[in-house]
Every structure is written in structure tokens, then in C-alpha cells.
Amino acid sequence: KKMGRKFFVGGNWKCNGTVAEVKKIVTMLNEAEVPSEDVVEVVVSPPFVFLTLVKGLLRPDFQVAAQNCWVCKGGAFTGEVSAEMLVNLGIPWVILGHSERRLLLNESNEFVADKVAYALSVGLKVIACVGETLEQRESGSTMAVVAEQTKAIADKVSNWANVVLAYEPVWAIGTGKVATPAQAQEVHYELRKWLQDSAGAEVAASTRIIYGGSVNGANCKELAAQPDVDGFLVGGASLKPEFIDIIKSDTVKKNV
């Protein structure tokens, strides 16, 4: 079932860290024994100001991601960082559409989709985040919400090869309330089916759908064992040694 979908573990450091703390985390990552990059893709995402530092110190089998970028070509956009600048610095990945930006900074589905399309067009790989709020889940609109968020992206993106889709239920982010493996699997399965109907069987079979929201060293294995969970986007725990356990969580043989 997971044939061809390499396990993906992202660490979203959010707005955290000092130079000293960042160096400590990188040292912890560099010293860890983990499966090879042929088996698991590890991408850590420090704040913009630490990207170059982290990229310079980080082991070569791990990659870096920015947490956001501007929606089009750079220019007179005070305070923004353009996709071209990330390419120029050799930053291969960018996280777009994180719920903290959708909700706190009012990024709309269309704005996020425009960012995804633009970032891809300049050669970045994108971790595109979708997810419902607690209110939306309780009103039974989870699938409608995530399908709408994904559709906005699919309307502007035809090549999904450089996209990882992150399902991050807002109620599970930073709350310690992780989705159950069954809850995660249900949405991942539906998202894959949606991709199949909208973008074709090949895109559905090859696109990684990762889960984010209170993933930790203790709950990662059971989540990773779900057939449609292709990895994680980790917040809080990505700053701690248990991130290594999460990187190693895909122990179940699924390619059978």
C-alpha cells in the first residue's frame, strides 16, 4: 500500500529557539543513529533567521524547510521572505498553509494555494497543511473542510511530485490531544480518495500524506502503522530528543 511513498518526518520548530538552543538541537540530531535517507526523509524547519545556521551545521542526510514564504516574486513587500531567496540559499523545502498562519494571520485557502503554486514554480518542495478546527469536527464538516483546502491547492497545482500533504487537525496542535490512529487514518484515507478522484490514481498512490498534532515519542508508532499515514509533521516534540524516536517510528513493513 505504501509502496513508493518514502516515510517523511518533518520537525516544525515554529517561533522557538536561540542560537545556543538551535545549536544544541542540531548537535542532538547530528549524533543520532537513524535509518538512511533512502528509508526516511527528515526535514527540520527552523525560523527564517536560523535557516542558514542550521543548514550549515546539519548532517547532510537531513534537509531544511522554511516555515513560510511570500506568495509571488519578491519586491516591495516589507517583512516578507520570497521563494526565490529560499532557492538562492539552497533551502529545498517550505511549509505552507500551517493552521497558525491560516487562523492567526487570516491566510485564506486561495492565498495558501497561490503560495503553493508559486513556491513549486521556482523549484521549492512544499509541505502543504490542511486541517479542521474542533468546531468543524464537532459539526461533522471535517472532510468538507479539508477537501476544500486541498481543492484550492489542486485547482492551481497539476504536478504533485514535490508536494507533501500534512493533515493537522487544529484541535490536536499543541494541545496534547492527539488524533487517535483511527481518526488520523480515516481522514488520510478520505484525502487519498479525494486525490484519486481529483488528480488521478497515480498522484493518490504516490503523494505522502503526513499527520501533525501532538505527535510524540510515545504515540508515533501506532500512528505510523496506519496504512495511509506516511509520516509526521512534529511541533513541540521536534525540539526534543524524542524526535529521534519519531524518525524511527516506521517499523512496520507495509510494502507487502
Ligand SMILES: O=C(CO)COP(=O)(O)O
Ligand atoms: O503544528 C504542528 C506541526 O506543524 C504540530 O504541533 P505539535 O506537535 O506541537 O502539536
